[in-house]
Amino acid sequence: MMMSLVEEKESKTELVIVGLGSGDVDQLTLGNFRIIQSAQALFLRTKDHPVVALLDNDRISYETFDRLYEKYATFPEVYEAIVVEIMEKLQRKPEGKQHNEPVVYAVPGHPMVAEKTVQMLLERCREANITVTVTGGESFLDQTFTALQIDPIDGFVLLDASDIALSHLQPTLHTIVAQVYDQYTASDVKLALMERYPDDYEVIVCHALGVKGQEQMIKVPLYEMDHLTSYNNLSLIYIPRSDDDKLRNRTLERLHEIVAILRSPEGCPWDREQTHQSIRKNFIEELYEALEAIDNDDPGHMVEEFGDVLLQIMLHSQMEEEQGMFSVYDVVEALNDKLLFRHPHVFGDQAATSSDQALVHWEQMKQKEQQMKGTARQSILDGIPQGLPALTRAYKLQHKAAKVGFDWPTLEPIIEKVQEELQELQLAIYNKQHAEQMEELGDLLFSVINVARFIKIDAEEALSFTNRKFADRFQYIEQQLRIKGKSFEQTDLVEMDQLWTEAKQR
Secondary structure (H helix, E strand, O other): OOOOHHHHHHHHOOEEEEEOEOOOHHHOOHHHHHHHHHOOEEEEOOOOOOOHHHHHHOOOOOEEOHHHHHHOOOHHHHHHHHHHHHHHHHHOOOOOOOOOOOEEEEEOEOOOOOOHHHHHHHHHHHHOOOOEEEEOOOOHHHHHHHHHOOOHHHOEEEEEOOOOOHHHOOOOOEEEEEOOOOHHHHHHHHHHHOOOOOOOOEEEEEEOOOOOOOOEEEEEEHHHHHHOOOOOOOEEEEEOOOOOHHHHOOOHHHHHHHHHHHHOOOOOHHHHHOOOOOOHHHHHHHHHHHHHHHHOOOHHHHHHHHHHHHHHHHHHHHHHHHOOOOOHHHHHHHHHHHHHHOOHHHHOOOOOOOHHHHHHHHHHHHHHHHHHHOOOOOOOOOOOOOOOOHHHHHHHHHHHHHHOOOOOOOOHHHHHHHHHHHHHHHHHHHHOOHHHHHHHHHHHHHHHHHHHHHOOOOHHHHHHHHHHHHHHHHHHHHHHHHHOOOOHHHOOHHHHHHHHHHHHHO
């Protein structure tokens, strides 16, 4: 007799994974119950489920993996142990059993919803060429949507309580956090949510949805979420969606939207008129203001100034998006690709135990990247922007040349070079030759930067430190003169020099 395709598929099945439903016995499908009744070997992930009482009443034999939850400290270890045991049972056919008599593995809810062991089994069975059949069951999501009266068509995200990242949280979507097994897990979830939501944002803690007599829905402010003590393996947390700008304003997507509106015909006349060139100087100014906030170690101003720098990036990217060239998301993608590619010691199979080794990897991957793009540079000095501040550009020129061996062997001859350049500058000053003076002063500064590079001090930072020190001492002189009721016209160099000495001794 010819066998149908369905019968042939069923006859080869070696593992059947069934869902027990999300709650009481009424949620177990008839088809799954029949599979369970006829199972030659039935395994339950856990006995802690309302349907298990029905199996006990019908004297259906089964084995559970609850003992593994007590044996191992973490859920990943438990899941791995469950999968290993099931795979061993599949690969050791019991004595007297036919090959087409499958093992049945039953899990709470729907096998394909928030069931890590199922995903692991599917992967291992594919590798071992073992045929698996998955039969559905009512998921806890069905009961969640019904109990909370939300429509998933509005958009929702389902998260695992043990693996929440800031990037997962999207306030405009209904958010359901599952696997909130205990109070400690709830506390971790709370801390993650507070990165995106206000402390008093109202959430709903749900227990045993769909289980008669046990179902609970408790509204609490976010900060009180882990004060509850009734969490168990049927608990979840619901974070209602919101279009509140206070929530959306913590996202890059909202910033992109705002900048696009500002540049639109209905937006700001000033923003619409700007071009890359017209706001080029703004970029430089904002960078220096951000550096000042860093130098002052002022976190409040850092937040503001970093935002101003980001705005410049957004505006320039928006101008290109309007021309159909690229968007800020292309900028982000290019940066992510670069970081991943140039850190093979972090995201690849290479190793680096020091910052020097990490820089070697960076430069190697940078050169490889340029070769792949066909943008390999003709000169070792290519890639140093002409527009850099002269102090920084001098350092980078020297650093690049030193990489190929064009460098001083020791510090002593560099010091001698500084003294030589100083003498040449003094001679140019004596001869009153302005062009020569400028050249010799440049040579002197270049030599001093060589000293800084050799002793591993950033000349820009050193000079910035001295600038701040000078400003602080000079402002002390101003302060003391004000206390004395004097102006600069009413003092002399002797008094100012005395005050300068006082400032140094503070």
